[in-house]
Amino acid sequence: MCYLLLITRHVIEVDGDRVLTRCRNLFKLFDxxxxxxxxxSPADCKLHMAVWNGKEHPLDVFLAGDFEEWQRWQTKRNFERRFVVSLINIHGTDNWVxxxxxxxxxxxxxKESNDFYYDLEQVQYCAELSGRLVVKFxxxxxxxxxxxERWSEDLLVSELKSERLTLSEFPGFKSVNLSKRELDCVIRQSIPSWKGALSSVSGVYVISDTMSGKLYVGCAYGEGGIWSRWSQYSSSGHGNNVELRTLLNNLGAKSAEAFRFSILEVADVHANKNEVITRETHWKEVLLSRTHGYNLN
Structure with missing residues (x-):
């Protein structure tokens, strides 16, 4: 579909179409x-302002490719209009994807879950904007x-990205902070920059449970390094750790979605196993993950 927005001088050619990349004068979403x-018509639409629900952030869900199914499940009859316009909050800002x-x-x-399950079909003529359009509200x-209709005048387009929003490239070991859904996406797609970095090192990592605040400190060594170890967490949720497996057995497998994964320190992938375990022990003591977390030994 070809369209021209005469509200900015910043237009570029993409596959023969002229599309907005960034607005100097903000444009209304419904326009x-x-x-x-x-x-x-706005009168036919319900706005879904998707935000952190206490368990998961919808932007993480979107990046993992699960947003459409996630949105269908509602605790109340929230979508009683012909159309739903979905806007996903960008962490801690007034910007919405x-x-x-x-x-x-x-x-x-x-009845079994006391939820309402909506049959929502994406409108294809707007699908190309999904994950690219950014709205300020x-x-x-x-x-x-x-x-x-009550808020249509306040929904202002601030940007149309040239490409759909995706997980960023590997940010460096000190900046890794993945939700479980993001980890699943990284592993499932075998994103090259992530796989290349994580499979090349051994090291010590920490899993943070955002629901309880407890920590689990673990280590990875040998062939495949951290990538191989985290692939096990992606697959099972607990990585065969006794305390995490017990937690998921008691609360259900979905409780793993509250986990976040970070790296405390790295070592050469060929580092001596005992050296890596010694560093793991150090971090368990520093973070008190035996007395106040999920480490048993």
């Missing part, structure tokens, strides 16, 4: 959507499900 679908325009086909009550209240 843009109506360029693609002239009959779309456009997650898509969805048509609400139907809803089913799931200052939300000074807690409500996450809004009537679009």
């Amino acid at each position: 843009l959507l109506r360029l693609l679908s002239p009959t779309l 456009f997650g898509g325009l969805y048509e609400q086909i139907g809803v089913e009550y799931k 200052s939300r000074n209240f807690r409500a996450s499900y809004l009537l679009a």
Whole structure:
């Protein structure tokens, strides 16, 4: 689809189409959507302002490719309009990533979980904007499900990225801080920069449980390094650690989604196993992960 937005001088050619890359004069979201679908009305739309729900951040879910299914599950009948406009908060800012325009086909009550499951079908003429369009909206209240006509004038387009938002390239060992969903995405896609870095080193890592605040300190050594070890966590959630396995057995496998993965220090992938374990012991003592965390030894 070819469209021209005459609101900025910053336009570029992408596959023969001229698209907005960054607005100097902010443009309203629904004005843009109506360029693609002239009959779309805010009165037919519900806004889903997706934010941290106490367990997981929707941006992590989106980057992992699970947002559409995640959004379908609602504790109340939140999407009682023909269309849902999904906006995903960028951590700690007034910026929101456009997650898509969805048509609400139907809803089913799931008695076993006391949830409502919505049949939402992404509207394809707006699909190319998903993960690329950034909207500025200052939300000074807690409500996450809004009537679009009340707020359409406040939803301002600030950017249209040339490519869909994805997990960034490997940021360096000192900056690694992955949610479980992000780790799953990295492992599933075998993102080259991540795999290359993590498989080339041994080291000591920490898993933070964002629900309980407890820590687990572990180490990785030998062939495949940290990449091989973290692949096991991605697959099982607990990596065969006794305390983590017990936790998941008691609370359910989904409780692993509260985990975050960081690196405390690295060593050569051919480093002596005992040297790596010694450093692991040091960090267990420093972080008190035996007395106040998930380490048993």
